[in-house]
Amino acid sequence: MTSREELLPTTRRALLHRVATAQSQGRAPSLVASVIRDGELVWTGARTSVDGHAPDENVQYRIGSITKTFTAVLVMRLRDEGLLDLSDPLEKHLPGTGAGDVTIVELLAHTSGLAAESPGPWWERSSAALRPELSDVLGEEPFKHPVGRLHHYSNPGYTLLGSLVEKLRGVPWEEALRREVLEPLGLDRTSAQPQDPHAGGWAVHPWADVMMPEQVEDVGLMAPAGQLWSTTADLGRFAAFLLAGDDRVLSAESVREMRTPSAPLAAENWDATYGLGTQLLRVGGRTLFGHLGSLPGYLAGLLVSEEEGLAAVALVNCTSGPAIGALTAELVLMVAEAEPRIPEPWRPATEVDSSVMELVGSWYFGTQVVVLRSTGQGAVVLGPLAGGGGRQARFRANGDGTWTGLDGYYAGEQLRAVRRADGSVSHLDLGSFVFTREPYEAGAPVPGGVDPEGWRGLP
Incomplete structure (x- = not known):
């Protein structure tokens, strides 16, 4: 990833002030942060x-649950x-775990x-030799809640996913990761074991300005849940990949799927x-979207704004200290608000798709007016008039005169134009909903029919 000084001096100073405040008030031995815009590193502080030992974007920290x-990503590649x-049960590919349903x-x-955790001693601060088998990671009673009912963060769950990768690839998780993700994306400073230069982890006393070194443990089978070390530069490259995809690793469509909500919201938290x-x-x-992470001696954050093409990474070498999630989010928002993304110039299409041009414009779902717009390369957006309420979704062209919804209520649903015997368009069909050119158009196949007397006022 190349680095270029694009941000304004006032923005850079504000970012440095925020980082300095977090390090000072959070009493962190060191803190390094980077901002990435449109795939390029634009600031590091x-x-x-x-004194004289401030880390840069190439110093490794442990990144925990990132x-x-x-x-x-490895699992999505297998898919x-x-x-x-x-939707496969784990048992189909990794039998005998006791959690295979x-x-x-x-x-x-x-x-x-x-x-949430494995049984026995605190796994992040104890020897992996205490958990040589998956049965040691899961314990005798691995389930705490009914399957599929709620979001309950589980480190052992990602141990199972790592073992699944190993079973289907026939190589250790670390080797599969290096070969399939790290090397293609150029993440040569991301590794399962620390590489110099790296920051040592510390525990800072909560009530006194003293500290002690944290012991670094190889977490063994728990590695897929939290083993990695990385840098802000490498995580910036990874953030760019999570935003745009890379066909050598995962397509843009697959990484978009990764950042689509898949867990029920907790009643007390509608913001996560x-x-x-x-x-x-x-x-x-x-x-x-992104991930936060922690292990004894380290805190890490990586968050991305798709809307702004912005990402921020923050790494700290203490067990507890700065609020890493709030800090990382604020770095993104500070740049987004101080230097909002400048839209690309509007340009007319280089090619005209006559089959789409025939369909653009206003349509009616019952009496609700919606607009179908072309977005280029056969793709369309169906949504309300500007300023109006209602459902909106983007649709990808399938190449056969149909489109598949990419987001919102119509994600995965098929949009198609239904034609009359003479080839003219009768209506749009979207997941059984009928859209006509006029509200309750006479002669159109509106479910339930249309009153033969048509529109009228009060008698």
Whole structure:
């Protein structure tokens, strides 16, 4: 990833002030953060308690549960290759775990009902030798909730996903990750074991300005849930991939699926949910996706705004300290508000799709007016008039005169133009809904029929 100084001096100073405040008030030994815009590193700032040793974007920190997003990418690759379906029960591919009734998608979205942690000593600070088998990770009573009913974060669930990857690939999780994700994306400073230069992890006393080193443990079978080390530069590249996809790893459509909500919202929290290996947050009126992470001695955050093409990464080397989620989100919002994305110039289409041009314009669902607009390359958007309420969705052309919904209420639904015997368009059919050129158009196949006397006033 190249670095270029695009941000205004006032924005850079505001970002540095926010990082400096977080390091000082959070009493962190060191903190490094980067901002990425449209796939390029545009700012890095750092603060440290040791003069002359401020980290840069190439210093490794442990990233904890951001590892889960990497593991989810590996699972999605298996799905895209046809080696599994997300609705498959785990038992179909990884028998004998004792948790095999849960589906792969439930593991990805943390709706499996499995326990949050493994039984026994705190796994993040104890030897992996205590958990040599999956049965040691899951314990005798692995389930805490009914399967599929609610979102309950589960580290053992991602251990199962890592083991699934190993079973289907025939290589260790770490090797599959390096070969299939890290190398293609150029993440050469992301690894399962620390590589110099890396920041040591510390525990800072809550009531005194003293600290002690945290012990670094290889978490063994739990590695797919939280083992990785990385840098702000590498995580910036990964954020760019999560935003746009990369056909060497996962398509744009598949990474979009990862950041689509897949877990039920908790009644007390309407601003946070979970996709497939990604957290989704509503902050300051904007939707952010990515992941946060922590392990003893380290805190990490990676959040992305699709709307602005912006991402921020923040890494800290202390067990508790700065509110890493709030800090990472604020870095994104600060740039989005100070330097909003400048829209690309409007340009006319280079090609005209006559089959789409025939359909654009106003349509009626009952008495509700909607507009079908072309977005180029055969794709369309169906939604309300500007300023009006109602459902809106983008549709991808299928190449056969039909379109498939990509988002919103109509995601996955098929839109097609129904023609009369003479070839003219009668109406649009969208998941059994009929859209006509006039409200309750006479002669159109409106379900329930149209009153033969037509429109009229009060008698």
